[in-house]
Amino acid sequence: MSSRTPLLDAFKRLGRRSSVSDSPAYVRLRSAIHGVIDAGHLQPGHALPSERELARLLSLSRVTVRKAISGLVDDGLLMQRHGSGTFVSDRIVRSASHLTSFSDDLRARGLDPRSRFIERGVGEVTPEEAMALNLSPGQTVIRLYRLRLGGEQPLAIEHSSVPQSVLSDPGLVKHSLYEALTRAGCKPKRALQRLRAVVCDAEQARLLNVEPGSPGLWIERRSFLEDGRVVEYTTSVYRGDMYDFVAELQNAPS
Numbered sequence: 001m002s003s004r005t006p007l008l009d010a011f012k013r014l015g016r017r018s019s020v021s022d023s024p025a026y027v028r029l030r031s032a033i034h035g036v037i038d039a040g041h042l043q044p045g046h047a048l049p050s051e052r053e054l055a056r057l058l059s060l061s062r063v064t065v066r067k068a069i070s071g072l073v074d075d076g077l078l079m080q081r082h083g084s085g086t087f088v089s090d091r092i093v094r095s096a097s098h099l100t101s102f103s104d105d106l107r108a109r110g111l112d113p114r115s116r117f118i119e120r121g122v123g124e125v126t127p128e129e130a131m132a133l134n135l136s137p138g139q140t141v142i143r144l145y146r147l148r149l150g151g152e153q154p155l156a157i158e159h160s161s162v163p164q165s166v167l168s169d170p171g172l173v174k175h176s177l178y179e180a181l182t183r184a185g186c187k188p189k190r191a192l193q194r195l196r197a198v199v200c201d202a203e204q205a206r207l208l209n210v211e212p213g214s215p216g217l218w219i220e221r222r223s224f225l226e227d228g229r230v231v232e233y234t235t236s237v238y239r240g241d242m243y244d245f246v247a248e249l250q251n252a253p254s
């Protein structure tokens with residue numbers, strides 16, 4: 001289907017809604033493009049009309065169109081290929097510099113974050129958990145083993161351990177761990193993350209619906225409260241064919 005008509009209609013509709021029509025044109029165009037993608041009129045991998053064509057179709061300046069598009073590229077919703085135009089991302093782009101949750105990231109992409117619990121329980125810390133969470137032997141943690149999905153599509157497998165002093169019962173986590181931590185007044189403030197490439201073993205491949213031996217991204221995250229307490233130790237395997245991790249780098253002070 002051509003992307004032109006729905007995009008034009010979506011932009012006009014937004015223009016008529018007073019709360020949004022007060023916002024600058026590039027913000028409205030950004031929402032319109034977002035809406036068209038969410039509605040499935042533009043599928044992953046499909047090309048957007050060129051900047052010049054969009055400007056002409058919508059009677060906007062090219063600067064406005066460029067600003068709207070570059071915001072959506074930064075959000076990971078669109079990607080630009082030099083010389084061939086702008087496309088709807090077919091991979092999920094995650095910021096490696098912002099402390100967000102799986103659910104936040106999927107919602108930002110207009111996807112429906114879901115979890116399937118494989119196991120959950122309470123137990124005494126293992127030596128690995130004690131090290132990661134700064135706990136002593138004998139202290140207890142809640143554990144979640146979840147398959148994370150976007151709609152029906154499996155995207156990641158996660159093992160999370162949280163001190164039981166922070167979350168008393170694994171049943172407190174319904175959909176999102178970070179929502180449960182926030183409700184408990186323990187929203188993580190910062191995190192340390194370690195990432196490496198792995199190949200999916202048979203169990204991981206089965207859960208993620210890929211061939212055994214497919215590439216995965218193994219990520220370990222330890223999240224901290226303002227006072228330095230560790231509230232989360234999570235190891236995840238993300239599908240290597242679905243994710244890009246992007247970090248902004250600054251010059252190291254000399």
Ligand code: 16G
Nearest residue numbers: 101102103176177178179219221234
């Ligand atoms: C992300 C985090 C994970 C965290 C989860 C919470 C990475 C690599 N990992 O998957 O550490 O536990 O989000 O998501 O980003 P939730 O609030 O949706 O359960």
